[in-house]
Amino acid sequence: MKHEIIVIATDQVRVVIEGEVDMHVAPALRTVLHEAVAAKPALLRVDLAAVPFMDSSGIATLVEALKTLRKWSGSLRVENSQETVRDTFEIAGLSEILGVV
Amino acid sequence: MTQAEEDNRRHPSPRSAAATESTAPTRSPPEEMQIQFPSSPEYLALLRPLVEWFARKCRFDEKEASRIVLCVVEAVTNVIRHAYGGDAGQRITLQLRELGAGIEVQILDDGKSVTPGTLDKPPCQELAPGGLGVRMMRSCMDHFEYAPRPEGGSRLVLRKLHKTPTNAPGEAGS
Numbered sequence: 001m002k003h004e005i006i007v008i009a010t011d012q013v014r015v016v017i018e019g020e021v022d023m024h025v026a027p028a029l030r031t032v033l034h035e036a037v038a039a040k041p042a043l044l045r046v047d048l049a050a051v052p053f054m055d056s057s058g059i060a061t062l063v064e065a066l067k068t069l070r071k072w073s074g075s076l077r078v079e080n081s082q083e084t085v086r087d088t089f090e091i092a093g094l095s096e097i098l099g100v101v
Numbered sequence: 102m103t104q105a106e107e108d109n110r111r112h113p114s115p116r117s118a119a120a121t122e123s124t125a126p127t128r129s130p131p132e133e134m135q136i137q138f139p140s141s142p143e144y145l146a147l148l149r150p151l152v153e154w155f156a157r158k159c160r161f162d163e164k165e166a167s168r169i170v171l172c173v174v175e176a177v178t179n180v181i182r183h184a185y186g187g188d189a190g191q192r193i194t195l196q197l198r199e200l201g202a203g204i205e206v207q208i209l210d211d212g213k214s215v216t217p218g219t220l221d222k223p224p225c226q227e228l229a230p231g232g233l234g235v236r237m238m239r240s241c242m243d244h245f246e247y248a249p250r251p252e253g254g255s256r257l258v259l260r261k262l263h264k265t266p267t268n269a270p271g272e273a274g275s
């Protein structure tokens with residue numbers, strides 16, 4: 001899994017993820033999101049345009065990041081997800097919570 | 102001519118040669134395959150294209166095939182995590198079978214069984230994804246059956262049926 005963390009503004013961080021996310025890759029995603037969340041942004045934008053597959057391990061990692069963000073009323077927004085991944089969020093019933101757009 | 106018929110024509114087995122001599126119409130047997138692999142998460146990436154290919158062969162469209170792939174990944178992940186407690190050196194068997202009405206997936210392990218009733222956790226709390234994989238499998242598949250095996254380990258049977266009632270091979274399905 002490749003990634004990039006971009007600080008957009010003092011209160012906004014964008015993380016770009018590339019590659020499939022499953023149980024094997026989820027620990028790496030967790031580390032990336034942990035790093036992004038450490039800056040205590042008000043909004044964490046997670047760009048999944050280059051993620052063709054994500055399972056519940058990946059979703060759990062996003063949920064974990066959101067729980068941390070909520071400690072200071074921050075939020076998370078999943079952006080540009082591919083149709084298959086968007087469908088997975090729907091099946092999980094977490095599209096709204098994860099701010100999937 | 103299907104690939105199986107083509108292969109059979111080029112390399113006929115004694116049984117198929119006998120069948121050719123008879124006047125009875127021949128039909129390809131349902132597709133079926135089985136693989137065994139170690140309980141290591143790195144194998145998940147290898148399973149995905151295989152399961153997707155098989156699901157498409159069973160006439161599922163791209164979206165449905167993707168959901169079947171997702172369910173297999175969730176099931177294997179659960180085996181690695183719960184039945185084997187993360188031990189990557191154990192064995193998992195995946196069986197894929199074409200049904201006239203759809204597809205059947207079986208996942209067998211030799212690990213620790215889970216009491217079937219405990220698989221169903223309460224409905225999703227807003228930020229509690231525990232048990233998410235099982236919920237997703239139940240949501241996507243038409244049949245979910247988990248049971249300990251008498252010889253040890255467990256067997257999970259998942260079935261996905263075509264949406265239309267016309268399920269015979271060769272007929273249109275959606």
